[in-house]
Amino acid sequence: MLSRMADTAKTKPAPAKKSAKARPEVRFRMRIRNAGAVALGPGKVDLLEAVREYGSISAAARSLDMSYRRAWLLIDELNRSLKSPATHSEQGGQSGGGCTLTPVGETIIRLYRDVEEQAQRSCAKQIAELTRLIRR
Template identity: 40%
Template sequence: MTQARLKFHVRIMAENEIAFGPGKAELLEAIQRTGSISQAAKSMSMSYRRAWQLVETMNQCFHSDLVETQTGGTHGGGAMVTELGQLVLNKFRIMEQLAIQAVESEFEELSSYMKIND
């Protein structure tokens, strides 16, 4: 069954760098959930190296870090989303919803012209 749906990819750019987008938002949510960049990466089927690259990019693009890390010890390391990281994540999710709402009626009309099996 074919169904029309609207999918947005909001990205916040800093020069030519993607400072924040859907993948980075998902990574921050996974870090919040797991308390670890490594575990967050695993839960997203992403390499640890790639997750670190995304965290480094986010941290470099904002006034202060969105993710703070603790080096390992007897209890291992960890990571946490900072207050700014939580703010950025929340604002980003709101922006995504507002973008969808802004075009929803146009999408409804456009999708009425599509071949869709009911």
């Protein structure tokens, strides 16, 4: 289920179909707040994954149906909240610039997705009980 969640994070969700067999979707949305701001959360991790895949903030933003400005502000806010930046950007020019993840950025993705996976596994029984209460 988590790999499906990671895959669908990069695309717009399909409209919900009314079906007797539709299963509720369970998603963990961990956020780390610092000084009132979200230093790290699901949107920033999704954006880091898109930057890793596409090699630029603008392409990552397009893949997430987000404006370049919004993506740039999220990356900037994330980098300012960390001891070391998660991304490294090259200025545009003949080669067009780009953005890559630093080892810190790679570590953030790995740890964040590990937490989601462990939470899903350790709460599987409670999740199953809760989803049985949902009308389908």
